[in-house]
Amino acid sequence: MPETDRPRTDRPLVISAPAPRTLDLIFTPDALERLHRRYRVIEADPENIAGLGSAVLSEARYIVGQPPLSADTLERMPRLRAVLNVESNLIDNMPYDVVFRRGIHVLTTGQVFAEPVAEMGLAMALNLARGIVDADVDFREGRERWGGEGNKSARLLSGSEIGIIGFGDLGKALNRVLSGFRAKIRVHDPWLPASVLLDAGVEPASLETVLAESDFLFVVAAVTSDNEGFLGAKAFAAMRPGAAFILLSRAGVVDFDALIAAVESGHIRAASDVFPEEPLPLGHPVRRLPGFLRSAHRAGALDIAFKRMGEMVLEDMELMDRSLPPMRCKRAERETVARMRSKPVTVN
Template sequence: MTGSADRPGGPPRTVVALPAALRRELFAPGVWERLRAVADVTVVDAHSDRGALAAALPGARVLVTGWGTARIDGELLAAGDRLELVAHTGGAVSPYLGAELFARGVRVTQAGAAMARPVAEVALAFTLALLHRVHRFDHALRSGLDWETASVAPPRHEILDCPVGVIGASRTGRAYLALARALGARVSVYDPYLTAADAAELGVRQVSLDVLLAESRVVAVHAPALPETRHLLGRRELALLADGAALVNTARSWLVDEDALIAEVRTGRIDAALDVYDAEPLPLGHPLRSLPNVLLTPHQAAATVQGRLALGESTVAEIERFTAGRPLLHGVGAQALDRVESAEASAVEASAAEASAVEASTPHPHPRTEL
């Protein structure tokens, strides 16, 4: 741990509870210097160690959290006697913050908006791969099928004039639909909170969930994981998909009944591309791993170099606004705790941070300033 006590009248003492490897991914050198220019920074490398965090919090006005940071509950909040702002470098805050924080009036901001673009790009990549059956051809060739047999696949389609359905006009959903529309797709959206004016501005058609499922060649899921969206897509809903249709899920497995999806894709009737699962890490013997009509990635949709740096930029910009007395752009209230984030998802994010630490220990041709 490095840093000093908050100086009266000086910049606010700010605890950055992130390990070195993750700090390097999140904060470009210039962005880190911007933080140091407005804050008296204390670094806690052992960010999951409650004792280390408790020792750093007294006198701190700002706390920067990230994947794997110890949960800020009443006990740790008692140590943070002067805490005014928690700036989370990820999206969902529910795994890391307790209700006591909001009850005490501590402001909270998060950087989830910066994740929209990389996740949307992966969803678009999934969409194109499914339309052209790239995953089926890849699986066939890698599994040893002869050339002629491996060339057999269901009809392929272009995205131009393709009926694409988006479930959830979230930040990521809007980024995805903009990309799909730019390539000529005809986009429909199901979102009970989307107004007609917003739909018109986005250039999309508003439809019911059943209509969207029945009429879309590709359905992309971008809804939030809330109690009311649990298994939004179950057996009945998945059965509405047309033969040859495809499902893209880069949001949360919470939204889709995984057993029902497995049953549907096993028939070969539909295809799917997934970045999220009920069990993470995905078990080696899991049925999804062997299906030729399913494209899988290990919960990595947001983990681009640019995306991580955007998270850091967003976090520091919010702290600059806080120190200048300006309104936060990405502040959230206690309702953010309603988002459902599984322990498995949190574990995956933590293991990703650990993997980054291993990678960061390897020498690079252009070393960066230590943060």
């Protein structure tokens, strides 16, 4: 497309309000240059989009970010095609009924975290299976056990039974990194029909089944109004002795105290990237809980993931510029947008 090679005076207008991200976080220098070459980018105060003035609002084609928008402000933006939410959790801060009625796409970019989180999830599973952290700490201290002596409770991921709760982008990425392990993978996702899971090569299963029949259980479901705290004492008790519970999405789906109790009792092992409070108070019991592997919400936040957000934004804006539907980002759904309860992040 030769016309993209030079700045154009009639470039479509983009309102930039990506907080808590920044354009520099989500675009590589090259991508940022492409953004500016193709679009007129207006930096905006997310708390005052209305104040941008009608010359800007009436021309705006895209919003990068997720600023609060009133019905009035939307009314003043007749050319708006998409809100590109680069935070990735949806806040209920705009009249979504109006947005959907007008066919304005609400797009999220959280998919960029799927691959890094899946790798961390696999790492956690392997760490729990082989006791890697404690073995290294013991080795530092001179009390390591050699060979089979150190492997009394070690187990393989290959050939094991694995459960995944939630089969969005992250569940799919997990399934992919698990593909070399010849494991039996069962998935519970009440928002997906069985045949979609079968097509992905996994076995659809009830919550009861994935709890009771997994050696490794990955939780990647988003918090919704339906599932807050749905994994509690009863769920953990239903798990196999020695099974590994790996929490990768949001602490809100779990009764954290019950999880701690289940690990403390020795019934299961666990790893988590998310916690009820972040940062976590210094005296929190999970900090020194044996059988628990901790990650301070680091699973997804890799620079390469943020940079992919910018790529996704550019790719979908280019499709929409050609009056095609966006195919890269995930679209918020009219039916479920109001059910989402994940707290947006405040740090990147």
